[in-house]
Amino acid sequence: MVMALTALCLTFAVFLLTNLHPNLEKMAKTLVNTRMTDPEVGAWLDRYGYTRPMLERYGEWLGIMPGWTGTDSNGKPIGRCLKEDISPDQAPRFCGVLQGNFGYSTVFHSAVGPIVSKRLGLTGWLMLWVMVVMVPTALLIGVLAGMREGSWLDRALSMFSIATTATPEYVSGVVFISVFASSSVGLQWFKASAGSAMDDMTFENFALPVMTMALYGMGYIARMTRASMAEVMTAQYIRTAHLKGLGFLPVVVRHALRNALITPFTVIMLQFPWLLTGVVIVESLFNYKGFGWTLVRAADNNDIELLLSCSIVSVVVVLLTQLASDIGYVYLNPRVRVT
Amino acid sequence: MSAGQIAVQVLLQFVPVWIGLAVVFALSIAFKGRLGLYGRLMDSPIGKIGLGFVLFWLFTAVFADLIITTSPLDQISAMKNTLPGTLVPGTADQYYLLGGDNLARDVFSRMVMGSRTVLSIAPAATLFAYMAGCTLGLPAGYFGGRFDTVLSFIANLVLAFPVILLFYLLVTPEIQETGLPVVAAAVLFLFPIVFLAILIWSRFNTQPAKMCLYLALTLVLGFWAYSGLAFNADPLGLFSMDPNLLNIFVSVVFVNSPAVFRIVRGLTIDIRTRDYIAAAQTRGENPWYVMLWEILPNARGPLIVDFCLRIGYTTILLGTLGFFGLGVSPESPDWGMTINEGRKLLSIYPHPALPPALALMSLVLGLNLLADGLREQSLKD
Numbered sequence: 001m002v003m004a005l006t007a008l009c010l011t012f013a014v015f016l017l018t019n020l021h022p023n024l025e026k027m028a029k030t031l032v033n034t035r036m037t038d039p040e041v042g043a044w045l046d047r048y049g050y051t052r053p054m055l056e057r058y059g060e061w062l063g064i065m066p067g068w069t070g071t072d073s074n075g076k077p078i079g080r081c082l083k084e085d086i087s088p089d090q091a092p093r094f095c096g097v098l099q100g101n102f103g104y105s106t107v108f109h110s111a112v113g114p115i116v117s118k119r120l121g122l123t124g125w126l127m128l129w130v131m132v133v134m135v136p137t138a139l140l141i142g143v144l145a146g147m148r149e150g151s152w153l154d155r156a157l158s159m160f161s162i163a164t165t166a167t168p169e170y171v172s173g174v175v176f177i178s179v180f181a182s183s184s185v186g187l188q189w190f191k192a193s194a195g196s197a198m199d200d201m202t203f204e205n206f207a208l209p210v211m212t213m214a215l216y217g218m219g220y221i222a223r224m225t226r227a228s229m230a231e232v233m234t235a236q237y238i239r240t241a242h243l244k245g246l247g248f249l250p251v252v253v254r255h256a257l258r259n260a261l262i263t264p265f266t267v268i269m270l271q272f273p274w275l276l277t278g279v280v281i282v283e284s285l286f287n288y289k290g291f292g293w294t295l296v297r298a299a300d301n302n303d304i305e306l307l308l309s310c311s312i313v314s315v316v317v318v319l320l321t322q323l324a325s326d327i328g329y330v331y332l333n334p335r336v337r338v339t
Numbered sequence: 340m341s342a343g344q345i346a347v348q349v350l351l352q353f354v355p356v357w358i359g360l361a362v363v364f365a366l367s368i369a370f371k372g373r374l375g376l377y378g379r380l381m382d383s384p385i386g387k388i389g390l391g392f393v394l395f396w397l398f399t400a401v402f403a404d405l406i407i408t409t410s411p412l413d414q415i416s417a418m419k420n421t422l423p424g425t426l427v428p429g430t431a432d433q434y435y436l437l438g439g440d441n442l443a444r445d446v447f448s449r450m451v452m453g454s455r456t457v458l459s460i461a462p463a464a465t466l467f468a469y470m471a472g473c474t475l476g477l478p479a480g481y482f483g484g485r486f487d488t489v490l491s492f493i494a495n496l497v498l499a500f501p502v503i504l505l506f507y508l509l510v511t512p513e514i515q516e517t518g519l520p521v522v523a524a525a526v527l528f529l530f531p532i533v534f535l536a537i538l539i540w541s542r543f544n545t546q547p548a549k550m551c552l553y554l555a556l557t558l559v560l561g562f563w564a565y566s567g568l569a570f571n572a573d574p575l576g577l578f579s580m581d582p583n584l585l586n587i588f589v590s591v592v593f594v595n596s597p598a599v600f601r602i603v604r605g606l607t608i609d610i611r612t613r614d615y616i617a618a619a620q621t622r623g624e625n626p627w628y629v630m631l632w633e634i635l636p637n638a639r640g641p642l643i644v645d646f647c648l649r650i651g652y653t654t655i656l657l658g659t660l661g662f663f664g665l666g667v668s669p670e671s672p673d674w675g676m677t678i679n680e681g682r683k684l685l686s687i688y689p690h691p692a693l694p695p696a697l698a699l700m701s702l703v704l705g706l707n708l709l710a711d712g713l714r715e716q717s718l719k720d
Contacts, residue, residue: 002492009496014508022513162711166704168655170662170678171696177682178689192686277503281662285682296663299507307504314501 003319014311018304027302063096103305123290134214142225149230164219169281173212194288209286228263232256262332269325340424355402379716386712392705400458407448411672419443440691449672450694456673461653464591471530472599477630480607494597509590510665520586524569532561541628606638640717651706674699
C-alpha cells in the first residue's frame with residue numbers, strides 16, 4: 001500500500017518535472033527543428049497534446065483516462081492509442097501503464113517497453129557479475145578483519161575498505177582505464193570500452209566495468225561485516241567454545257560466522273538501489289548500453305515516457321529490496337518473528 | 340623535466356600548505372589536553388592522517404593563488420595535451436607541471452583551483468542540510484504523531500528516488516528558467532534562520548534583554564544573507580550566488596536533508612526516554628528547549644561523525660554532477676567537470692583526468708578517516 005503510494009508520488013514528480021514548459025520546448029526543438037519560433041513550438045505542442053491539463057495527461061499515462069486523439073498537419077488522425085497497423089476506430093480507448101503500454105520513446109523512436117526490458121537485461125548481466133565479485137570478497141575481507149580486532153591484518157584491511165568507500169566509480173574507472181587499458185602508457189590488459197560486451201562478453205572487455213563497480217560498494221559491506229563479526233567474537237558463547245577446547249578456525253567458521261552474517265545481508269540488499277548511480281556512471285564511462293546509459297540518453301533529451309518507465313523500474317527495485325531485506329532478516333535471525 | 344624533478348617542483352609549489360599544516364599540527368599537539376574531542380584526535384593515528392588530508396586540501400583552497408603556476412583558464416595553444424613537465428614556449432622557467440589538457444590549459448593549476456569550488460560548496464551544503472534536518476527531525480522524533488508520519492513519508496519518498504535521476508531532472512538550464520531553484524532556495528535557506536532563532540529564543544526567553552539583542556542580530560544578518568543568496572537581491576551586494584551554482588547547491592541540500600532528518604529523528608527517539616529529559620520536562624521546560632539544548636548536545640557524537648562522512652559524500656555527489664556535465668560552469672576547474680572532460684581522450688592522454696580524480700579521492704579518504712578517528716575517540720567517553 002505504502003509502496004504503491006510511493007511509486008505514484010514519485011512518477012507524478014517525474015511527470016511534473018519533465019513536463020515543465022521549458023523542458024517541453026526543448027524537446028519540441030530537438031524533435032522537429034532547433035530554429036522553431038515560439039508560436040511554432042506552441043502550435044506543435046498543442047497538436048501533439050502536450051498542452052492539456054497535467055493531471056489528465058498523467059491519468060492517460062497511467063491508463064485510467066481515455067487516450068487523447070487529434071490530427072497531424074496532414075489531417076491524419078493521431079493519438080496516444082493509435083498505431084499504424086490498426087484503424088482508428090478499432091484502437092482501444094485506454095492505453096497506459098495499467099494496460100501494459102509504457103508509451104513511446106521520442107529518442108529511440110520505438111515503444112518504451114521493449115527498450116527498457118532489453119537494456120535491463122544487459123544491466124542484469126553487469127549486476128550479476130558485480131555481485132559475484134563484490135559480495136564474497138567483501139564478506140571475506142570483513143570476516144578476516146573482524147575475527148581478531150586490532151591486529152595488523154584488521155588495520156590493513158580496514159584501511160583498504162575505507163579507501164574503497166572514498167573512491168567513487170568515476171575515479172576508480174579513470175584510474176583503471178589509464179593503468180590497464182591506456183594505449184599510450186600502462187599495461188594493455190583490458191579494453192577501455194565494454195561496448196563489445198553487449199553481444200559477446202569476455203574477460204577482456206568486461207573486467208574493468210565490473211571491477212570499478214564492485215570496488216566502491218565493497219568497502220561498505222566489508223566494514224559492516226567487520227563490525228558485526230567483531231561484536232560476535234566478544235560474545236559469551238564464543239568464549240565458551242574456546243574454553244571447550246575448540247580451535248580458532250572451527251570457532252570462527254561454525255559458531256561466529258552465521259550470527260555475524262545477519263547484518264551484512266541487510267546491507268547487501270539495501271546496496272542494490274545505491275548501485276543504480278554506479279550503473280549510470282560505469283555504463284557511460286565504459287559505453288555499455290544498458291539501463292543506466294538509457295537513463296542518461298532519456299534525461300538528456302527529455303524523453304518523458306522513457307524517463308517515467310526508468311523511474312518506475314528504479315522505484316520498484318528500491319522497494320523490493322527493502323521488502324526482501326526485511327523478509328531475509330527474519331529467516332536469518334530466529335529471534336525475530338513475524339507477528 | 341624528469342619525473343623526479345616534476346615531483347620536487349610540485350612539492351615546492353605546495354610550500355604554503357606545508358607551513359600551514361606544520362603550524363596547525365604543532366599547536367594541536369601542544370595544546371591537545373585543552374581541546375576536548377579535537378585534542379583527543381591527536382592520539383589516534385587514523386584521525387591524524389585523515390585530518391592531515393583534509394587540512395591539506397583546506398589550505399590548498401585558501402592559498403590557491405600562491406600555489407598555481409599559471410591561470411587555470413589560460414590557453415596556450417602549443418601546450419595542447421602536452422605531457423607533464425613541458426616548458427611553456429617563450430618562457431624560461433614556466434612549466435606545465437602536470438601537462439596540458441585538451442584545451443591547452445594547465446592541469447596542475449586547474450586541479451589546485453578546483454579545490455576552491457569543491458571546498459566552498461560541499462561543507463556549506465552539508466551544513467544547510469543539517470540545519471533543515473535538525474529543524475524538522477527533532478520535533479518529528481520528539482512529538483511523533485501525524486507530523487512525524489507525514490514528514491517521514493516525504494523523507495522516504497525523496498530517499499527512494501534514484502539520486503542521479505533527481506539531479507538530471509533538477510539541475511538543468513530549463514529548470515532555472517522556471518524559477519524552481521529560487522523557490523526551493525527560498526524554502527531551504529529559511530531553515531538556518533528558523534533554527535538559530537528558535538535556538539536563541541528557547542535559551543534566553545527568561546532574559547528578554549539578551550534575547551532581543553541576539554535575536555535581532557541573527558534575524559538582520561540572516562535575512563541579509565537570505566535576500567542575497569536566495570533572490571540575488573542583497574541591497575549591499577555582498578552576498579550573491581550564480582544561478583547555476585544556486586541550482587546545484589539547492590539540489591544537493593535537497594538530496595541530503597532527508598537522510599539527516601532520518602538520523603536526527605532516530606537519535607531523538609532514542610534520547611527522549613533518558614532520565615535527564617524527564618527531569619527537564621518535570622522542571623516545566625519548553626519542549627523546544629528540551630530538544631535544542633538537552634537532546635541535540637547529547638546527540639552530537641554520531642552527528643559529528645556523520646557530518647564528516649556526509650561532506651565526503653557530498654563531494655562525491657558534486658563530482659558525479661560534474662562527471663555528467665551538470666557542473667557549475669563549463670569553464671570552471673571543478674574536479675568532476677575536469678574528469679569528465681579528460682575521460683573523452685582517456686586512453687590516449689590519461690594525464691589530464693588523473694590529477695583531479697586522485698585529488699577528489701584523497702579529500703574524501705581524508706574525511707572518511709577523520710570520521711573514523713572521531714568515532715573511535717568519542718566512543719571512549
